[in-house]
Amino acid sequence: MTYSHLDPAMQNRVSWNAGKTVGTKRPLTQKQIWAIRFFLDREERLRDRALFDLAIDSKLRGCDLVRLKIGDLVAGSEVRDRAMIIQRKTGRPVQFEITADARSSLATWLLRRGGTIDDFVFPSRIYSGQPMSTRQYARLVDEWVTAVGLRREDYGTHSMRRTKAAMIYRTTGNLRAVQILLGHSKIENTVRYLGVDVEDALVLAERIEI
Known part of the structure; x- marks a missing residue:
């Protein structure tokens, strides 16, 4: 049943999202990234450090991140510099880089984790042969x-x-590059995802002198 906002019944009705934070989640800053890495290293959480580093580098949705297999990231005995997967949501391929920090934490985790190229990088603790849940x-x-x-x-x-993705956009202003890295089919999706607005556009324009 729906009401008009002018109906008397709606005058004292509390919104479903009253007091809740909704909308796009914030990206982390470089300082916050370092703080989380320090925490995970101090607590010796090898899996979580590898998961965190890979999540930042890969820019993958959670459903794709948790289903990565060892063979997606490893060639021979080395962690790859780059990898590619097919996104579950769109069915489109997306490539991502694996930087030195992520390769190091992944190598440490995989040495402890063991397994074959067909095993999930981050396995479920409950269900054998299944990935960590989202x-x-x-x-x-x-x-x-x-x-x-x-x-x-x-x-x-x-x-x-x-x-x-947000850091790349702030540094370069290149929406097309961010679109490719996120695997978006339309640049409009990237604009909405990053929260690009008029202020962003003006700041970028002010950097250019003619």
């Missing part, structure tokens, strides 16, 4: 951000996906 990944992100003093309401798994 719900578990979300819980871990909550732990990471609250451990360094951030509000869990402001950050989530999409923060991991947006972080490096």
Whole structure:
């Protein structure tokens, strides 16, 4: 049943999202990335450090990140510099880089984890042969951000996906490059995802002198 906002019944009705933080989750800053890495290293959470580094580098959705297999990331005995997967949501391929920090933490985790190229990089603790669930990944992100003093309401798994993309956009202003890296089919999706607005456009324009 729906009401008009002018109906008497709606005058004292509380909105479903009253008091809740909704909308796009914030990307992390470089300082926050360092803080989370320090926390994970101090607590000797090898899996989580590898998961965090890979989440930032890959810019993948949670559903794709948790289903990565060892063979997607490893060639021979080395972690790849670049990898490619088919996105579950769109069915489109997307490539991503694996930087030195991520390669190091992944190599350390995989040495401890063991397994074959057909095994998931981040396995479920409950179901044998299955990947970590996206719900578990979300819980871990909550732990990471609250451990360094951030509000869990402001950050989530999409923060991991947006972080490096936002940094690339701020540094270069190249929306097309970010679109490719995120695997978006339309640049309009990238604009909405990054939260690009008129102020961003003006700042970029002010950098150019003719």
